Amino acid sequence: MGMRSMRCLLSVLLVMLAGLSFADMRPVRIGISKIVAHPALDALEQGVQDGLRESWPNAVFDLQNANGDLSTAASIAQKFRAQKVDLAVGIATPTSQALVNLLRDQPVIYCAVTDPVDAGLVDSYDQGGDNVTGYSDMTPVAEQIDFLLRVRPMKRLGHIYASGEANAVRLAEIARRVCEARGIEFVESTVANSAEVRQAIQAIIRRVDGVYLSNDNTVFAALPAVSEVCMRHRVPLVTADPSSARNIPVLAAWGFDYYRMGLATGRLAGEVLSGTPTADIPTQYMKDPSDMELLVNLDVAAMLGVEIPADLLEQASILIKNGQVTEVR
Amino acid sequence: MIEGIFVEGLIYGIMALGVFFTFRILNFPDLTVDGSFPLGAAVMAACLAGGAGIVWGLSLAVIAGWLAGAVTAVIHNRLKVPHLLAGILTMTMLYSINIRIMGNRANLPLVRTDTLFSMVTGVFPGLDPSWVLLIFFLLLVLLIKLLLDLFFLTDMGLIFGALGNNEQMVVSAGVNPATYKVIGVGISNALVALSGALVAQYQGFADVNLGLGMVVFGLAAVMIGEFLIPSNRIWVLTLRVLLGAILYKAILYLGRYYGYAIHMTPNDLKLISGLLIIAALMLTRRGQKGGKGLFS
Numbered sequence: 369m370g371m372r373s374m375r376c377l378l379s380v381l382l383v384m385l386a387g388l389s390f391a392d393m394r395p396v397r398i399g400i401s402k403i404v405a406h407p408a409l410d411a412l413e414q415g416v417q418d419g420l421r422e423s424w425p426n427a428v429f430d431l432q433n434a435n436g437d438l439s440t441a442a443s444i445a446q447k448f449r450a451q452k453v454d455l456a457v458g459i460a461t462p463t464s465q466a467l468v469n470l471l472r473d474q475p476v477i478y479c480a481v482t483d484p485v486d487a488g489l490v491d492s493y494d495q496g497g498d499n500v501t502g503y504s505d506m507t508p509v510a511e512q513i514d515f516l517l518r519v520r521p522m523k524r525l526g527h528i529y530a531s532g533e534a535n536a537v538r539l540a541e542i543a544r545r546v547c548e549a550r551g552i553e554f555v556e557s558t559v560a561n562s563a564e565v566r567q568a569i570q571a572i573i574r575r576v577d578g579v580y581l582s583n584d585n586t587v588f589a590a591l592p593a594v595s596e597v598c599m600r601h602r603v604p605l606v607t608a609d610p611s612s613a614r615n616i617p618v619l620a621a622w623g624f625d626y627y628r629m630g631l632a633t634g635r636l637a638g639e640v641l642s643g644t645p646t647a648d649i650p651t652q653y654m655k656d657p658s659d660m661e662l663l664v665n666l667d668v669a670a671m672l673g674v675e676i677p678a679d680l681l682e683q684a685s686i687l688i689k690n691g692q693v694t695e696v697r
Numbered sequence: 698m699i700e701g702i703f704v705e706g707l708i709y710g711i712m713a714l715g716v717f718f719t720f721r722i723l724n725f726p727d728l729t730v731d732g733s734f735p736l737g738a739a740v741m742a743a744c745l746a747g748g749a750g751i752v753w754g755l756s757l758a759v760i761a762g763w764l765a766g767a768v769t770a771v772i773h774n775r776l777k778v779p780h781l782l783a784g785i786l787t788m789t790m791l792y793s794i795n796i797r798i799m800g801n802r803a804n805l806p807l808v809r810t811d812t813l814f815s816m817v818t819g820v821f822p823g824l825d826p827s828w829v830l831l832i833f834f835l836l837l838v839l840l841i842k843l844l845l846d847l848f849f850l851t852d853m854g855l856i857f858g859a860l861g862n863n864e865q866m867v868v869s870a871g872v873n874p875a876t877y878k879v880i881g882v883g884i885s886n887a888l889v890a891l892s893g894a895l896v897a898q899y900q901g902f903a904d905v906n907l908g909l910g911m912v913v914f915g916l917a918a919v920m921i922g923e924f925l926i927p928s929n930r931i932w933v934l935t936l937r938v939l940l941g942a943i944l945y946k947a948i949l950y951l952g953r954y955y956g957y958a959i960h961m962t963p964n965d966l967k968l969i970s971g972l973l974i975i976a977a978l979m980l981t982r983r984g985q986k987g988g989k990g991l992f993s
Contacts, residue, residue: 405964431963432953432963433962433963433964434963435963435964435966435967436906436909437909437910437967438900438904438906438907438909439709439896439900439907439909439910439911439914440949440966441900442705442896442899442900443701443705443946443949443950443953444953446701446702446705446950447701447950447953447954449701450701461804461902462804462900462902462904465804465806465808465900465901465902466900466901466902468808468901469807469808469899469900469901469902470900470901486806487804487806487902488806488807488808488809488810488901488902489806489808491809530803531796531803531905532792532796532803532904532905532906533803534802534803534804534904536803537801537802537803560792
């Protein structure tokens with residue numbers, strides 16, 4: 369194959385591009401734009417599909433993933449616009465922002481966005497936007513921190529978060545305010561990537577009585593390092609992600625079941641497809657106790673020498689004892 | 698879809714022109730790009746959020762980009778460190794600076810603010826906005842390309858060309874190469890930051906992680922362009938960078954559209970883009986040197 373023929377081939381490619389047209393013959397087409405492949409987000413994506421199929425059994429899904437590459441968030445939105453999907457779902461903040469910015473005529477449902485108002489997706493929490501609504505994954509920061517305080521009275525709480533993740537920055541702000549309200553000192557440390565996490569926890573571990581981690585992909589990638597340093601210094605660690613706490617020792621994890629959040633998002637998308645105006649749907653939260661998971665690791669509690677109050681133990685949905693994971697409810 | 702590819706290719710093409718300037722004209726492989734691209738986005742977003750307006754945003758983004766490039770060149774000149782290290786140092790520092798510029802945030806939304814895009818499409822309300830944008834960016838990018846072409850024909854531009862070819866010759870002609878590197882790398886990153894400022898408005902947000910993989914995109918555009926049209930006339934050189942950027946975007950789009958037909962997932966796109974650059978490099982080498990290429 370010579371240079372000339374390669375050039376011809378590329379020219380043909382360009383012409384082919386120009387001739388692309390999309391015959392719309394299928395029932396409902398749903399585009400899902402995910403920021404990165406990640407266990408929680410993958411579960412969410414699966415949930416969205418299952419939730420939507422309940423009311424729209426013949427929905428066709430176009431699953432796209434930006435691989436953490438933010439410049440492709442817009443390419444995916446363009447693709448959905450060109451293919452005239454009936455509805456688009458954005459998983460995480462930047463992908464949802466790109467969808468809302470580029471899709472003017474199709475409804476956009478966001479999920480796994482901590483603060484949709486702060487992210488500029490909607491103007492207020494109590495009503496949806498024009499063609500925009502969705503689920504926030506605002507974690508119960510106050511409850512998570514209060515859990516720690518119930519287990520062991522403390523004066524200083526440590527927190528590590530990624531300065532490059534919008535969700536994490538917002539949650540850190542909320543955690544700071546919760547600590548101020550409780551009169552405890554908030555000791556924070558930020559990282560730019562997962563490799564810095566061990567250093568960050570080592571830097572603050574001697575100055576804290578407990579450590580709290582919120583939803584933060586960058587930090588959770590290095591959770592084993594945080595857990596190890598906390599265990600070595602006998603400092604209780606509470607996180608917002610029960611799924612990673614199943615195999616990495618943390619005292620307790622209190623968070624969402626992301627698959628259920630996906631289901632709820634999918635059902636919401638189904639309602640919007642059926643004609644419910646998005647403006648009538650305020651930002652949704654996972655409020656139901658059954659949507660929440662509380663994991664308590666009794667092995668870690670024994671090692672730290674802390675007693676978990678009985679009422680908290682009753683709320684637990686997953687217990688770890690002698691290395692065995694048991695689902696309580 | 699086709700207008701989407703062209704608009705994206707053109708906007709990122711401005712960044713590719715900047716990469717072309719450092720890599721091909723100055724012979725200065727510059728990694729500042731991964732930091733100066735989000736710098737432009739951050740400055741633009743901060744200006745729009747602060748109510749300073751579009752013109753100020755674009756102007757300040759360009760100035761900030763120029764400064765970032767100048768810092769890289771100064772580190773390289775003064776401390777006698779390699780180009781790559783100087784760029785990496787600036788890029789690393791820009792991460793913190795970009796977060797500061799956006800008011801200690803990682804991400805600034807522009808979804809609900811007036812941007813250049815909403816302004817341009819608002820001028821012709823009766824027409825399809827995506828085609829209006831395409832025409833507008835075609836004109837804008839051609840204007841930038843034309844200015845660059847004219848710049849390379851001035852005395853200063855010719856010195857830049859000579860500097861990349863043979864630094865010693867420029868020194869013996871009584872020109873200080875250090876000064877020119879500061880100006881040149883500055884201009885390159887000003888273009889990159891301008892591209893970043895436009896991308897932020899196009900996407901609807903500025904984010905500190907927007908620069909990931911930008912150098913790779915710029916290089917891919919340059920190399921695919923070189924494969925497309927062999928030439929040594931400056932106006933063709935800049936044109937083929939833009940064509941390379943559009944074609945590269947198009948190929949990535951095709952991967953997204955039809956990849957499923959060959960069981961490709963979106964995760965494979967990075968691999969495809971890497972292989973694509975390697976293929977373009979091999980073919981171009983073969984074209985230049987008559988050596989053994991990919992399809993001989």
